Every structure is written in C-alpha cells, then in structure tokens.
Amino acid sequence: MVIPDRVHDLRGNPIDELRYPASAAVIITGVPGAGKSTALRKLFGLSSEGVEPAVSAAGAILLDSQHARNSWQRRLGALPYPLWLPIVHVTHYARIRRALQDSAGPVIIHDCGTRQWVRRLVAVWARAAGRQVHLIMIDAPAELAWAGQIARGRKVRKVSFALHCMKWRRLVDVVATGAKPRPEPTSVVILDRAAVTGLHEVSFAA
Secondary structure, eight states: OOOOOSSOOOTTOOOOOEEEEETTTTEOSSSSTTTTTHHHHHHOOOOSSSSSOOOTHHHHHEHHHHHHHHHHHHTTTTHHHHHHHHHHHHHHHHHHHHHHHSSSEEEEEEEOOOOHHHHHHHHHHHHHHHEEEEEEEEOOOOHHHHHHHHHHHHOHHHHHHHHHHHHHHHHHHHHTTTOSSSSSSEEEEEEEEHHHHHEEEEEEEE
C-alpha cells in the first residue's frame, strides 16, 4: 500500500492499493484512450454512462465531462457538437465546483490533465473547501491510447490528439524528475498500464 504524499513514479513497480484522505480530490489523468475510464470502472465501479455524476458504493463522487455531454445530448444532439460543447464544459465545471464544496466524501475527477487552467480551477475550489488535490497519471504509449479510442468508438481529432500527447509527454517528463506540476498538488502518482492492472484498490480513510 502507498499513501501518496509526494511524486511516486510507480511505472514498472506495481502496488496493490493507494490510500488518500477521506475528503481528497483525486484527478485521474491521461491522454484520451489511456485507460482512465477502464480504471474508474475497475477501481470504483463507476462509468461514464448516465447524465449525472456517478457515486460509488463508498460514497466517492465521479465528475466526468461525458456525463454532462450525455445530459445535453438529449436536448441538443440534433445540432453539431462543436456548437454546444461550451455548454457541456460549463455544466461539467459547475458540477465539479458544487461537488467539491457540498459533498462530504472524496471527489474523483476524470480529466486529460494537459490543461493547466483546469488544474488551477480545481486547486482553487478544493482549497476553498479545505480539500487536498492529488493526481493519478496513467501514462500509456500514444499508439495504445489511439487504439483504445478506436476500441471504445470515441476518437478525438488527430491534430487534437497529437497536441494532447505532446503536452502530456512534457508533463510526465517534468513530474518524473520529482517536480510537481503547477499548481502543486499534494501528491502525484504515475502509473503505466501494468501498474493499473496490478492496482486493486484506491481507498479513502480519515
């Protein structure tokens, strides 16, 4: 078991459990197709299906932009997605802020992790609510992540994916030296696919 309190590069060194404070905000990051959704299903029994934030049996709340997209799909799905994408973003981030402020238990945020402004927003909201922010980075090779997108039937544009991968590689290279990304979270855990497979539990304790 590891209780993350700094940068932990666990690639090639799988562990069976990560344990966080009961009120932690944990951001699950990785490029599209890296395996974030698979990890969320495995570790928390949570999925991107549905139109509202999912809640695990232990009371952890999952905030995934796909939930917001699903909720607006019913009303705006006849329009091209780029036209209503801003509404999805506003809905998603409003839900994150509300969960961080109003819920008593842990909050799990599904995000690509390559946008510093998102990490900054979460950090500000979490700090105001007295929560620690922790990152879990799922580092998958670009070719495997692209194959993962194809397998799930949801692909981002190739140019957008290439930009995500470029920013991601920079971020991982910096964090792997022991430096935390800005704004600084309490901890960062880097996992590869093998480490995700070996991880059996993410728990929360006071």
